[in-house]
Amino acid sequence: MTLVAGADFGTLSVRVTIMDTDEGRTIATATAPYPLKRSADDPLLGQQAHEDHMQALTVAMREAIASAGVNGRDIAAFAADTTGSSVVVVDEALQPLDDYYLWCDHRAHHEAAEITALARKENLPALNWCGGVYSHEWGYAKLLHFLRHNPDKRDRVATALEHCDMLVATLCGIRADHDLPRSVCAMGHKWMWSPKWGGLPPQDFLSRVDPLFDGINDKLAGRFGTSNEIAGHLSPEWADRMGLRPGIPVPFGAFDAHWDAIGSGCRPRDVVNVIGTSTCIIAVDGLDTAPVPGICGAVPGSVIPDAMGIEAGQSATGDIFEAIARRAGTDVATLSREVEGHGPGSTGLLRLVWDNGDRTVLVRSDLGGVTLGWDLAHTAADELHAAMEGMALHVRLILDRLGEGGMRFNRVINAGGIPQRNRVLNQIYADVLGVEVHVPASSPTGVGACIFAAIAAGAFADIESAQARMCPPTKVYRPDPAAHATYQRLHGLFTALYHGFGEGRPCDLGAILPELRRFRLGQI
Numbered sequence: 001m002t003l004v005a006g007a008d009f010g011t012l013s014v015r016v017t018i019m020d021t022d023e024g025r026t027i028a029t030a031t032a033p034y035p036l037k038r039s040a041d042d043p044l045l046g047q048q049a050h051e052d053h054m055q056a057l058t059v060a061m062r063e064a065i066a067s068a069g070v071n072g073r074d075i076a077a078f079a080a081d082t083t084g085s086s087v088v089v090v091d092e093a094l095q096p097l098d099d100y101y102l103w104c105d106h107r108a109h110h111e112a113a114e115i116t117a118l119a120r121k122e123n124l125p126a127l128n129w130c131g132g133v134y135s136h137e138w139g140y141a142k143l144l145h146f147l148r149h150n151p152d153k154r155d156r157v158a159t160a161l162e163h164c165d166m167l168v169a170t171l172c173g174i175r176a177d178h179d180l181p182r183s184v185c186a187m188g189h190k191w192m193w194s195p196k197w198g199g200l201p202p203q204d205f206l207s208r209v210d211p212l213f214d215g216i217n218d219k220l221a222g223r224f225g226t227s228n229e230i231a232g233h234l235s236p237e238w239a240d241r242m243g244l245r246p247g248i249p250v251p252f253g254a255f256d257a258h259w260d261a262i263g264s265g266c267r268p269r270d271v272v273n274v275i276g277t278s279t280c281i282i283a284v285d286g287l288d289t290a291p292v293p294g295i296c297g298a299v300p301g302s303v304i305p306d307a308m309g310i311e312a313g314q315s316a317t318g319d320i321f322e323a324i325a326r327r328a329g330t331d332v333a334t335l336s337r338e339v340e341g342h343g344p345g346s347t348g349l350l351r352l353v354w355d356n357g358d359r360t361v362l363v364r365s366d367l368g369g370v371t372l373g374w375d376l377a378h379t380a381a382d383e384l385h386a387a388m389e390g391m392a393l394h395v396r397l398i399l400d401r402l403g404e405g406g407m408r409f410n411r412v413i414n415a416g417g418i419p420q421r422n423r424v425l426n427q428i429y430a431d432v433l434g435v436e437v438h439v440p441a442s443s444p445t446g447v448g449a450c451i452f453a454a455i456a457a458g459a460f461a462d463i464e465s466a467q468a469r470m471c472p473p474t475k476v477y478r479p480d481p482a483a484h485a486t487y488q489r490l491h492g493l494f495t496a497l498y499h500g501f502g503e504g505r506p507c508d509l510g511a512i513l514p515e516l517r518r519f520r521l522g523q524i
Helices: 050-068 109-121 139-149 151-156 163-172 184-190 203-209 236-242 256-263 318-327 332-338 380-404 423-433 447-456 463-470 481-503 509-520
Strands: 003-009 013-020 025-033 075-082 087-090 159-162 181-183 223-225 230-233 249-251 270-275 279-285 297-300 308-314 350-352 370-372 411-415 437-440 474-477
Touching (some): 013 050, 013 447, 025 050, 050 163, 075 447, 109 203, 139 151, 139 159, 163 184, 163 249, 318 380, 350 380, 370 481, 423 474, 423 481, 447 463, 481 509
Parallel strands (some): 075 249, 181 223, 270 411
Antiparallel strands (some): 230 249, 279 308
């Protein structure tokens, strides 16, 4: 029996999974929470402390070992994925100078706009590969915000790290700048890194954005690697804290959605919707894939080595469902049972799901959620159903954009924590997209981490063979032709409103509400 452990750091907690690679089964999981720091004075702020992450990891690991009834020293390798872009600025001793800027921290929107404006002016190739807009959620923008707002700490800045890289460096006791692990997944999708232009974007470009960036690329040096490569080995200090054996291999980390895609059985020509508090859309295509406007990024090796990893997403999904239930004084599970009998578009409501801004394809943090078609009889359950439809319609719009870029996909997988608990949501996605939707029978969260730990331990030669043994089977939701035909009509309204409100494109607003009323009355 070869045991491996993987950790998945989400927005509110870390989940540790222990798997037996011989049988491909999970033998234990454990979760430990950590606080998310928000501010009523600044709703764009979202921070967490490195110390809280590490303390939660030790708690969850020891609980998982105890639950499995195994000796932690028998675990052959450990791997971890994290949220992203979650950035921490550190000194020469790798000590944080402040808390992480989490993925959901949107304070750097001005900095992102400045990077985008200059990149467009100078036709920077890297901008094309992240959809034509540099996001407020990404690394350089957050680092520049830190430098501008912390003048007293500037002279102590040694480097900045993504959470997945800071975690590996901490666990392996890596301190030297040239030896710091840099995940190709993280640096490619959030820091404009690519082998196509020799690594990071030009230093002279960054310095023209702001002289505070002078010399910054030298500070972002390190070893760049994919997740099937070993980044280091567990230090005696952290082995003792976690209850593991020192010296076990630790691969390069990555973002949670990318490894959730691996844990879901993702293959080339698949699209995976990792649906949680937000949605990350992960696709895999050939290395000859061209950049697509409005898509977050296309990075070689970010999901599967020797393939192009493509990322898009929605800035809030489960968070929107929770907000609707909270305002109604109930919970999502209860409301979901109430929408079981709802047909496509039957509420007469159309929901633009911008409650936390738009990540793809507009990349605008300044947008807000919109629900059209209300009447006096509508309920919270109706709004939840419309929000589920809005999520699926938005995903279709994103996949249509990818299709315009020449990408073709064989399969859609709904992964993340929500799909296993919500049959209605999965059927809506199938009916809106008009394709089969595959849902893992059990949560793939943590499975991807265990797959890369297993490869690091030598239990499997490659990702595909590890997936064949370790990934859960899927349940298939097939589209209903009549429902898909109805959603074709609703999709036209959604697309017009999406681009009308989001970009100012011409839109016949006078036709929208009467058309939604016809949906409500069953006349469509």
